[in-house]
Amino acid sequence: xxxxxxxxxxxxxxxxxxxxxxxxxxxxxxxxxxxxxxxxxxxxxxxxxxxxxxxxxxxxxxxxxxxxxxxxxxxxxxxxxxxxxxxxxxxxxxxxxxxxxxxxxxxxxxxxxxxxxxxxxxxxxxxxxxxxxxxxxxxxxxxxxxxxxxxxxxxxxxxxxxxxxxxxxxxxxxxxxxxxxxxxxxxxxxxxxxxxxxxxxxxxxxxxxxxxxxxxxxxxxxxxxxxxxxxxxxxxxxxxxxxxxxxxxxxxxxxxxxxxxxxxxxxxxxxxxxxxxxxxxxxxxxxxxxxxxxxxxxxxxxxxxxxxxxxxxxxx
Amino acid sequence: xxxxxxxxxxxxxxxxxxxxxxxxxxxxxxxxxxxxxxxxxxxxxxxxxxxxxxxxxxxxxxxxxxxxxxxxxxxxxxxxxxxxxxxxxxxxxxxxxxxxxxxxxxxxxxxxxxxxxxxxxxxxxxxxxxxxxxxxxxxxxxxxxxxxxxxxxxxxxxxxxxxxxxxxxxxxxxxxxxxxxxxxxxxxxxxxxxxxxxxxxxxxxxxxxxxxxxxxxxxxxxxxxxxxxxxxxxxxxxxxxxxxxxxxxxxxxxxxxxxxxxxxxxxxxxxxxxxxxxxxxxxxxxxxxxxxxxxxxxxxxxxxxxxxxxxxxxxxxxxxxxxxxxxxxxxxxxxxxxxxxxxxxxxxxxxxxxxxxxxxxxxxxxxxxxxxxxxxxxxxxxxxxxxxxxxxxxxxxxxxxxxxxxxxxxxxxxxxxxxxxxxxxxxxxxxxxxxxxx
Numbered sequence: 001x002x003x004x005x006x007x008x009x010x011x012x013x014x015x016x017x018x019x020x021x022x023x024x025x026x027x028x029x030x031x032x033x034x035x036x037x038x039x040x041x042x043x044x045x046x047x048x049x050x051x052x053x054x055x056x057x058x059x060x061x062x063x064x065x066x067x068x069x070x071x072x073x074x075x076x077x078x079x080x081x082x083x084x085x086x087x088x089x090x091x092x093x094x095x096x097x098x099x100x101x102x103x104x105x106x107x108x109x110x111x112x113x114x115x116x117x118x119x120x121x122x123x124x125x126x127x128x129x130x131x132x133x134x135x136x137x138x139x140x141x142x143x144x145x146x147x148x149x150x151x152x153x154x155x156x157x158x159x160x161x162x163x164x165x166x167x168x169x170x171x172x173x174x175x176x177x178x179x180x181x182x183x184x185x186x187x188x189x190x191x192x193x194x195x196x197x198x199x200x201x202x203x204x205x206x207x208x209x210x211x212x213x214x215x216x217x218x219x220x221x222x223x224x225x226x227x228x229x230x231x232x233x234x235x236x237x238x239x240x241x242x243x244x245x246x247x248x249x250x251x252x253x254x255x256x257x258x259x260x261x262x263x264x265x266x267x268x269x270x271x272x273x274x275x276x277x278x279x280x281x282x283x284x285x286x287x288x289x290x291x292x293x294x295x296x297x298x299x300x301x302x303x304x305x306x307x308x309x310x311x312x313x314x315x316x
Numbered sequence: 317x318x319x320x321x322x323x324x325x326x327x328x329x330x331x332x333x334x335x336x337x338x339x340x341x342x343x344x345x346x347x348x349x350x351x352x353x354x355x356x357x358x359x360x361x362x363x364x365x366x367x368x369x370x371x372x373x374x375x376x377x378x379x380x381x382x383x384x385x386x387x388x389x390x391x392x393x394x395x396x397x398x399x400x401x402x403x404x405x406x407x408x409x410x411x412x413x414x415x416x417x418x419x420x421x422x423x424x425x426x427x428x429x430x431x432x433x434x435x436x437x438x439x440x441x442x443x444x445x446x447x448x449x450x451x452x453x454x455x456x457x458x459x460x461x462x463x464x465x466x467x468x469x470x471x472x473x474x475x476x477x478x479x480x481x482x483x484x485x486x487x488x489x490x491x492x493x494x495x496x497x498x499x500x501x502x503x504x505x506x507x508x509x510x511x512x513x514x515x516x517x518x519x520x521x522x523x524x525x526x527x528x529x530x531x532x533x534x535x536x537x538x539x540x541x542x543x544x545x546x547x548x549x550x551x552x553x554x555x556x557x558x559x560x561x562x563x564x565x566x567x568x569x570x571x572x573x574x575x576x577x578x579x580x581x582x583x584x585x586x587x588x589x590x591x592x593x594x595x596x597x598x599x600x601x602x603x604x605x606x607x608x609x610x611x612x613x614x615x616x617x618x619x620x621x622x623x624x625x626x627x628x629x630x631x632x633x634x635x636x637x638x639x640x641x642x643x644x645x646x647x648x649x650x651x652x653x654x655x656x657x658x659x660x661x662x663x664x665x666x667x668x669x670x671x672x673x674x675x676x677x678x679x680x681x682x683x684x685x686x687x688x689x690x691x692x693x694x695x696x697x698x699x700x701x702x703x704x705x706x707x708x709x710x711x712x713x714x715x716x717x718x719x720x721x722x723x724x725x726x727x728x729x730x731x732x733x734x735x736x737x738x739x740x741x742x743x744x745x746x747x748x749x750x751x752x753x754x
Contacts, residue, residue: 030432031432032428032433035428035432036425039425129541132514133513142445142469145449145478161457236421236424237453237457238420238449238453240420242420242421282415282426286415287377
């Protein structure tokens with residue numbers, strides 16, 4: 001346990017140090033590891049957006065892939081078909097999925113437990129079916145290839161064909177998103193989320209509009225999932241209906257459970273660990289998913305609250 | 317050594333004392349003897365130059381695994397043959413392989429790995445159009461030559477074409493060019509397309525249908541989910557005036573639609589027609605008796621007996637090299653049917669890489685543009701490396717052209733070639749011109 005006088009400064013110090021280390025990475029590793037870390041950061045963002053609704057509000061959603069995929073299309077389609085810039089695409093990658101999340105959430109948050117899980121899968125399936133069949137707009141399963149125009153920040157133009165530039169952009173956005181979520185979950189709003197997770201009935205009885213809070217969390221998570229999808233699409237220069245498939249949500253679920261739900265840092269750690277494991281295993285065997293499955297099962301059995309939960313001494 | 321647990325020591329067992337010095341001396345002499353003795357058996361030694369590395373992505377798990385299995389098997393055999401013949405420009409060829417998991421995002425990561433970590437010189441593979449599209453930006457960004465391996469979306473060498481991609485085999489538009497006229501003349505003028513409701517199905521219906529209509533025929537298109545299991549509701553919509561039922565589904569639905577067509581008796585009034593992609597890699601015994609009488613457009617005869625006479629010697633050697641029997645089964649597993657119409661691409665591609673390297677004087681990535689120019693002007697003659705027959709590349713759109721075949725399912729369920737469509741008849745106007753982009 002840290003002494004009280006250090007508690008206030010520990011997080012900023014660790015955060016700045018870790019960000020500085022990540023910012024220094026491109027000077028010490030080759031291009032492949034820069035692209036790999038970019039992907040890890042994107043999936044980490046997707047995982048923490050899922051953690052907001054699962055780890056803090058207690059809603060197991062398999063529909064996050066819908067918002068992830070929509071975020072990808074919100075970047076690709078405007079650039080490819082409307083001639084818009086990368087900045088507009090990134091803004092749309094938050095706004096469009098958030099709007100869809102409001103619609104999906106309006107129906108979904110009325111349900112609880114397994115019914116909520118099923119309805120989110122259904123919405124993701126609808127999205128993926130539309131994506132696969134509306135080929136003139138989405139390119140279907142073949143997808144859309146595009147070249148990202150430079151991101152105009154006013155003071156500078158970022159060339160997103162450059163691996164290092166893309167890495168720094170993703171790092172900055174993921175760091176800011178993490179700070180935003182951390183601030184939120186530690187605010188009174190975050191306390192309400194946790195109250196709903198712990199005892200929805202009691203939260204309702206003491207006067208909170210539970211459905212509204214759930215919807216708010218769902219929309220924020222949808223927007224951030226979309227941002228992750230947008231960044232992913234920008235890094236690949238490719239968007240596809242396959243990103244909308246509900247199984248893509250499984251990535252976020254696995255990273256969050258392995259890392260530790262309800263911690264924010266856990267899902268990021270989970271993403272890093274699992275993706276690194278896959279990266280090293282792929283040279284040795286093809287069925288990397290089996291190993292990931294084994295890790296997931298082991299975690300559930302040995303550390304039900306995930307790695308971070310285990311390190312913090314939590315037990316079910 | 318002392319005896320332990322009733323076991324004899326080395327000294328007792330051998331009846332002699334072996335000192336450490338004796339042991340080392342004997343070992344050294346033995347090793348030297350082995351080394352000297354093995355020298356005459358080294359078949360081929362390469363120069364000091366680094367190997368040429370070909371990166372390959374294939375669908376080995378999750379889905380389309382029959383393709384992944386065979387295309388990988390063929391690519392390995394092809395590279396082994398190349399190395400046995402001296403490699404490429406005296407350099408050994410190495411194959412670096414990754415699974416795509418039929419997942420464009422994962423495949424993109426693996427492609428990055430091939431380029432940035434494994435430092436491959438050329439790339440090839442994948443039968444999934446989405447996977448190929450997903451790696452296009454990387455191929456373009458890193459000027460990495462990428463030779464496709466079975467994906468059929470016309471756009472890959474059409475509206476979506478890039479300078480660093482080539483496709484040596486057929487696709488939906490070429491299949492339509494090859495198959496519509498034969499079907500129109502021999503099967504009927506009114507067609508119903510019952511196809512999977514996604515890009516591949518759409519493109520086949522569009523490519524065949526537009527030609528049928530332009531020739532004065534009538535068409536109807538019915539879309540069904542790719543994973544449909546009950547086709548009765550869709551088959552009931554077939555126009556009573558239709559004479560040809562063209563279907564396009566992959567895997568189990570391809571078999572399902574064939575069976576239910578027969579169950580409803582539609583096979584009595586409709587000629588059934590499809591592309592071999594639907595059941596390539598599926599044994600006719602699995603497709604079942606319902607397939608008798610159906611017609612397939614294929615890109616390489618499944619059975620060796622159906623291969624044109626002038627190609628049979630090459631086909632025989634090819635089948636032997638890859639471990640495939642005359643009736644297209646795995647030599648080591650009679651239940652495993654080969655994806656004959658697709659997998660030949662992985663046999664010919666490494667050889668074409670060799671030809672293009674030699675033609676362009678390629679030594680490293682600085683000459684990748686020259687390599688691509690050379691590759692896309694190749695004219696490969698039928699031979700040990702081209703058992704499918706002559707193959708011509710077109711430099712405008714980096715598309716290859718080869719003969720196609722019409723095969724009919726016989727009452728005994730074997731596939732019989734009833735027509736051969738020469739590549740010259742498949743030439744369509746190049747939709748793009750990539751020559752200035754290299």
